[in-house]
Amino acid sequence: MLIIKNPREMHSYSQKMRSQGKSIGFVPTMGYLHEGHLSLVEAAKRKADIVVVSIFVNPTQFGPNEDFRRYPQDPKRDQRLLKNFEVDALFIPTQKEMYSAGYKTYVEVEGLSKKLCGRSRPHHFRGVTTIVAKLFNIIAPDFAFFGEKDFQQQLIIKRMVRDLNLPVEIVILPTVREYDGLAMSSRNKYLNKKQRSAATVLYRALSLAKKEIEKGECNAKRVEQKMRALIKKESLVRLDYLAIADPETLEDVKRLRNRVLVAVAAYVGRARLIDNLLIEV
Ligand code: AMP
Numbered sequence: 001m002l003i004i005k006n007p008r009e010m011h012s013y014s015q016k017m018r019s020q021g022k023s024i025g026f027v028p029t030m031g032y033l034h035e036g037h038l039s040l041v042e043a044a045k046r047k048a049d050i051v052v053v054s055i056f057v058n059p060t061q062f063g064p065n066e067d068f069r070r071y072p073q074d075p076k077r078d079q080r081l082l083k084n085f086e087v088d089a090l091f092i093p094t095q096k097e098m099y100s101a102g103y104k105t106y107v108e109v110e111g112l113s114k115k116l117c118g119r120s121r122p123h124h125f126r127g128v129t130t131i132v133a134k135l136f137n138i139i140a141p142d143f144a145f146f147g148e149k150d151f152q153q154q155l156i157i158k159r160m161v162r163d164l165n166l167p168v169e170i171v172i173l174p175t176v177r178e179y180d181g182l183a184m185s186s187r188n189k190y191l192n193k194k195q196r197s198a199a200t201v202l203y204r205a206l207s208l209a210k211k212e213i214e215k216g217e218c219n220a221k222r223v224e225q226k227m228r229a230l231i232k233k234e235s236l237v238r239l240d241y242l243a244i245a246d247p248e249t250l251e252d253v254k255r256l257r258n259r260v261l262v263a264v265a266a267y268v269g270r271a272r273l274i275d276n277l278l279i280e281v
Contacts, residue, residue: 026141061127
C-alpha cells in the first residue's frame with residue numbers, strides 16, 4: 001500500500017492509474033477505522049480496479065466547541081487494517097496542505113445543509129462538501145463510497161455532485177452496527193461502560209418507530225412521542241433532535257406514506273451520536 005501525503009503526488013498517482021485504463025474507487029474517512037469504514041473499502045474493491053482511502057480530520061467541518069482537537073486517532077492501526085484489505089493507496093494530507101494560509105473558498109449546498117444536523121452544526125456540511133470537493137479534485141475517482149449512517153451527508157454530497165457536474169458516481173452502503181444495534185462510529189470511543197449501554201436507546205427508538213409504522217401507525221407525531229418517551233428513560237442520553245422526514249427533502253412529514261427517514265442525534269457524555277433508519281410505510 002502506497003502512503004501518500006502530498007496532494008500533487010496523489011493527483012499524479014491517480015492520473016497514472018487512469019492513463020493505464022484503471023478505474024478508481026475512493027473512500028474518504030477521518031480515520032480511527034471500524035467495520036463501517038471497512039465495508040466501504042470492501043465495496044470499493046468490488047467495484048473499482050484501484051482503491052484509494054483518505055484519512056483526514058477535517059477542521060472546517062467542526063464547530064468551535066466540538067471535538068476536533070480530541071477526535072480519536074490511531075494511524076498505525078488504521079494503516080495495518082487498510083494494508084490487510086489490500087488498499088492500493090492511503091492519502092493522509094496535512095492540514096496545512098489542504099488549507100494553506102489565506103484559504104477562502106467553500107462549497108455549500110444550500111437548504112439541505114441547514115436541516116436536521118445543520119441546526120445544531122450550522123457550518124458542518126459546508127466543511128464536509130468543501131473537503132469532499134477538494135478530495136474529488138485531487139483523486140479524480142470514478143466512484144466514491146459513503147455510509148448511510150450519515151444520511152444527510154450522503155444526500156448533500158449527491159446533490160453537490162449533481163449540481164456541479166462532478167464526474168464521479170456516488171455509492172451508498174448500509175449502516176454497520178454493533179451486536180446490540182448501536183451504529184458503529186469512531187466517536188463511540190468516548191463512551192464509558194454506562195454511556196455505551198445507554199447509547200443503544202437510539203437504535204431501540206428507531207426500531208420502535210419501525211415497529212409502530214409497520215403496525216399501521218400513520219401519524220408521525222404519535223411515533224415521535226413514543227420514541228421520545230423511550231429515550232427519556234435513559235438519563236445519560238440528551239436528545240439533540242428527532243425527526244421523521246422526507247428522505248429526499250429532509251422536510252418533516254406529518255402523515256407517514258411511501259418512504260420516510262427517521263433520524264436521531266443525541267449527546268451521550270462527550271459524544272454526539274447520530275443514527276437513522278429508512279422505513280417503507
Ligand atoms: P467518518 O470517518 O466518520 O467521517 O466516516 C467516513 C465514512 O464512513 C462516511 O461515509 C460514513 O458515512 C461512513 N461510516 C461511518 N460509520 C459507518 C457505519 N457504522 N456504517 C457504514 N458506514 C459508516
